[in-house]
Amino acid sequence: MVGVDVSPSMLELARENCEKYGAVSARLLHFDELDSLEPASFDLIHSFLVFQHIPVARGELILRRLIDLIAEGGVGAIHLTYLTFCDTHSALRRGLTRLRQRVRLVHGLLNLIRHRPFSTPLMQMNSYSMNRIFDILIDAHCSNLHVELLDHGSPMLYFGKSLRPLV
Secondary structure (H helix, E strand, C coil), X not given: CEEXXXXXXXXXXXXXXXXXXXXXXXXXXXXXXXXXXXXXXXXXXXXCCCHHHCCHHHHHHHHHHHHHCEEXXXXXXXXXCECCCCCXXXXXXXXXXXXXXXXXXXXXXXXXXXCCCCCCCCXXXXXXXXXXXXXXXXXXXXXXXXXXXXXXXXEEEEEEECCCCCC
């Protein structure tokens, strides 16, 4: 089993949990070390509650690199948040989000309004275009796509990998 993350602190937490629960064969890598893995050498890649916290351009790159690791006949299981046709927040909401990102006081006050501690950090949330995700899957010769809508409406994508181009 290989675990990959972009965050050194999450990798350290994973190492602690592997030690705690005796997962001695687990290999943990930073995303930048993905090239050390043999292409098409995994039967399964899985990601849940991760991509929404990664900026879209980087997330698409990571997804491409992960799919390249799937062997022919292997499967992927990827959870994403997505943009819908109607997913255009009001200009006021977009402006408030930008203000929260830039002005700590504004974010802290909104935390208090929501009954959270003032210092609760802003959670980065990113939504992906399903058209772009489907293009990535097609380009990587993935097929047999199954979409499961989870309780909170975001999809879990399950797909198979073939080395032959789709016709």
